Structures are given as structure tokens and as C-alpha cells.
Amino acid sequence: MRILIVIAAVIALGAGATAYALRAPEQVSVATEAGPVELTSGRLMFVDDASGRVASVPLSDTSRPRRVSSLSCKRFYTAGGQGLCLADASGPLPGSTAVFVDRGLQERRRVEVAGVPNRAKLSADGRMASWTTFVTGDSYAQAGTFSTRTAIFDQQTEVYASNIEGTHVEGMKTVNDMNFWGVTFASDDRTYYATLSTAGKTYLIQGDAVHESAKTVRENAECPSLSPDGKRVAFKKRVPGDGARPWRQHVLDLTTMVETPLAETRGIDDQVVWLDNDTIAYGLPGEGIWAVQANGEGAPRQLVPHASSPSVVVG
Numbered sequence: 001m002r003i004l005i006v007i008a009a010v011i012a013l014g015a016g017a018t019a020y021a022l023r024a025p026e027q028v029s030v031a032t033e034a035g036p037v038e039l040t041s042g043r044l045m046f047v048d049d050a051s052g053r054v055a056s057v058p059l060s061d062t063s064r065p066r067r068v069s070s071l072s073c074k075r076f077y078t079a080g081g082q083g084l085c086l087a088d089a090s091g092p093l094p095g096s097t098a099v100f101v102d103r104g105l106q107e108r109r110r111v112e113v114a115g116v117p118n119r120a121k122l123s124a125d126g127r128m129a130s131w132t133t134f135v136t137g138d139s140y141a142q143a144g145t146f147s148t149r150t151a152i153f154d155q156q157t158e159v160y161a162s163n164i165e166g167t168h169v170e171g172m173k174t175v176n177d178m179n180f181w182g183v184t185f186a187s188d189d190r191t192y193y194a195t196l197s198t199a200g201k202t203y204l205i206q207g208d209a210v211h212e213s214a215k216t217v218r219e220n221a222e223c224p225s226l227s228p229d230g231k232r233v234a235f236k237k238r239v240p241g242d243g244a245r246p247w248r249q250h251v252l253d254l255t256t257m258v259e260t261p262l263a264e265t266r267g268i269d270d271q272v273v274w275l276d277n278d279t280i281a282y283g284l285p286g287e288g289i290w291a292v293q294a295n296g297e298g299a300p301r302q303l304v305p306h307a308s309s310p311s312v313v314v315g
Contacts, residue, residue, distance in 0.1 A: 030066060030306050037069035039103040043313045044281075045078050046289055049306040054085065054105060059275065059312055062303045071105045074117035077273075077311045080126020082108070086117040086133075096133050100155070111160070115149050119223070119271050123185035124314075128209065129153045130183035130192070140181075140222065140269065148181045150194070152209050167207060169196060170215040180205075182223035182271045186230055193217070193224040193233055204235060204252070218257070222247065223271040225280070227294070228314075231255065234262075234272050234280050234294065245269045249282070251294050260296040273311050283308035 030050060037056050039045070048055040048068050054076050055068040073085035074096075081103055089095035089112060096113040098120070115133025122129050129152070136147040152161045164180050179197040186192065190210045196203045204221035207214035221235040231254055236247035245267025252259045262280070272282040274294070281291045281303060288305035292298065303310070 032068055033065040035067045037067045037071075037105060039078050039081060039083060039105070039313045041313050041315055044275075044289075044303065045076060045083070045311050045313060046283075046304060046307040047073055047076055047309040049288075049308060054083070055307070056313075057304060066304070066307075069105050071099075071101065073099075073309070075120040075131075075309045077120045077122055077309070078313055079122040079124055079311070081315070082122070082126045084120045084122050084129050084131070086113075086120040086131050088117060089113070096131070098129070098131050098151075098153075100129070111151075111153065113149075113151065113162075118148070119150075119182050120309075121183055121185065121271070123189050124187055124228070125189065127154065127156050127189050128185045128192075129155060130185070132181040132183070146179070148179045150180045150183060152183060152192070154189075154209070161209070161212070164194075164207075164212070166212065168213045169205060170213065172198070172216075175199075183207075184224050184226045184233070184271075186226060193226055195222045195224065202238070204233065217254075218252065221250075221252070225272050225274060227251075227274050227277055229277050232294070234274070236268055236270075236272075237261075241267065249280070249292070251280075251296070260294075262292050262294070262296055263298055264290065264292045264300045266300075275312050281310045281312075283310065 043056040044059045045056050052072050054071045055066045057064050057066050073087045075086040077084050083101040085099040087097050089097045096117045098111040100108045115135040119132035132150045135149050149163050181195050183192050183194045192207045196205045202222050204217040205214040224233045224235045233252045237250045239248045247267050249262045249268050250259045268282050270282040272280045275281050289303045289307045289310045290300045291303050292300045
């Protein structure tokens with residue numbers, strides 16, 4: 001029986017990885033320029049759709065030709081003078097590799113991970129890292145049809161929680177259908193926010209990485225991203241509409257608990273990033289990277305075409 005279960009899991013994981021691969025972007029032509037791709041302050045980093053490699057443009061003028069590196073990633077995030085690259089693992093079975101790189105995108109360490117790459121995040125100082133992979137399924141659209149594995153890694157102490165599903169959530173009994181994803185860290189390097197899915201519902205949770213505990217903050221919130229000042233959380237909220245991407249981005253004030261819907265009305269299946277305290281950026285499949293004001297005003301604007309997984313180099 002155990003062998004059959006393992007075989008079934010491998011088949012399911014392979015199917016999810018195949019579906020993920022089938023969504024590979026078409027080859028496109030974009031303007032590029034020669035030059036090093038480094039984590040230089042003021043650069044917008046992203047994954048180039050044509051090559052699958054990390055690239056960058058000046059945040060002050062995102063229309064400039066991009067510089068493309070040799071580092072291949074599905075997701076990339078930078079903070080604290082380093083980068084986290086979540087890439088497909090080499091080998092016959094689906095898997096991921098979390099690669100930590102320095103300012104010159106040179107590898108510092110790597111961690112082999114089960115599942116298909118999905119989310120990657122660092123704390124502001126780069127100490128704390130988290131990543132999420134799909135171990136079955138490859139979409140958040142339908143609750144109960146996917147399973148995730150989310151890790152938290154403290155680079156200073158080297159404490160590694162490869163799967164935070166053992167986290168005790170206040171007022172909830174730990175059950176088999178619990179999934180966690182989309183971690184975002186506070187400045188104290190122990191408090192984090194994330195998504196919890198259970199019994200067909202999603203919750204924004206506030207967690208403690210040291211005590212491995214958490215509490216719910218609100219219902220119907222996914223893929224949170226904490227603002228640089230730590231006062232607000234951007235998240236996607238499930239709303240009536242597009243069955244494939246049934247979400248709209250909102251910003252929650254953590255003091256007043258007032259939420260603001262953003263001007264972007266297209267379904268965004270992404271863990272957005274904050275370019276500063278006033279602006280968030282996100283990827284749209286086939287549409288590139290866009291930005292919108294965090295106060296609900298204005299209109300979305302495209303930053304970079306044929307690109308995904310944005311993050312900005314600060315300091």
C-alpha cells in the first residue's frame with residue numbers, strides 16, 4: 001500500500017509540473033543591452049519571459065533596454081544585498097532548488113526542495129527566507145485541488161523549517177487539509193504574515209517563526225505582502241468574476257483593519273511586491289509587470305513587458 005501511495009504522489013506531482021511547463025511563455029523579442037546584472041540600488045529585478053533568466057532595468061526608467069543574466073529562475077526576490085532564486089531542479093522528477101546569491105548573482109548556498117516552484121521571499125535585511133512549492137496541483141483557483149509546501153529558513157541561525165504545516169494556529173485544530181503559502185516578513189525577523197487554507201476557506205495569519213505559532217487576522221486573503229513601513233498588507237481577495245483568476249488586489253491597514261480595493265481589476269495571481277510605501281508591482285501572465293497605487297487611486301501602468309517576478313533593489 002505504501003508503494004502505491006508513493007507512486008500516486010509521483011504521478012500527481014509530475015502532472016502538475018507538466019501543466020506548469022506547458023504554460024511556458026512564448027519566445028519574444030525585447031531590447032537588451034550589454035552590462036553586468038547586479039543587485040545595484042535602484043534597479044528593478046525580474047525574470048525575463050523569453051529566456052527565463054534574471055534581468056534588470058533602472059526603476060527610474062523601466063523603458064530602458066534590459067540587462068539579462070545567466071541565472072535561470074522561476075521566481076526571484078532581492079532584499080538585504082542578496083537574492084533568492086527558486087528554480088526547477090535538475091533530474092528526472094519534478095523538484096525545486098532554492099539558490100541564494102550575492103550582489104553579483106553568484107551562488108552562496110542552495111537548498112533542494114520538493115515540488116514545483118511557486119513563491120519566494122526574503123526579509124528586508126535578507127536574514128529570513130521563505131519559499132512555497134506545489135507538491136500536487138498547480139493553481140490556487142480551486143480550493144482543495146492543490147497541496148503546497150512552505151519553508152522558512154533563518155540564514156543566521158541556520159534553523160530550517162522545511163514545511164510549516166506543523167504551525168499551531170490559535171483557535172484551530174491542526175488537520176490534514178491545512179495549506180500555507182506566501183510568507184512575508186516583518187522587520188523583527190520572526191513575525192511573518194502568510195496564507196492559511198483549510199475547510200475551503202483562506203485566512204491571513206500572523207505567525208511567529210520562533211514559537212512556530214500563528215493567529216488568524218482576517219478571512220478571504222491570499223499571498224500577502226507587507227509594506228516597507230510594516231503598517232499595511234497587500235493581498236489578493238477572492239471575488240466574483242474570472243474563474244481562472246478569481247481575485248482582486250486589496251491593501252489592509254493593520255491598525256484600523258480597513259481594506260482598500262486597488263484600481264487593478266484584472267485577476268492577479270501573484271504575491272505582489274512594494275516598490276515603496278505608495279506603490280505595488282505584480283506580474284500578469286502574457287502582460288508583463290505592472291504597478292498601481294496602494295491607496296486605491298490612479299490606474300495600473302505597465303512597467304516592463306514580457307517579464308514576471310519583480311522586486312526592487314533597496315540600499
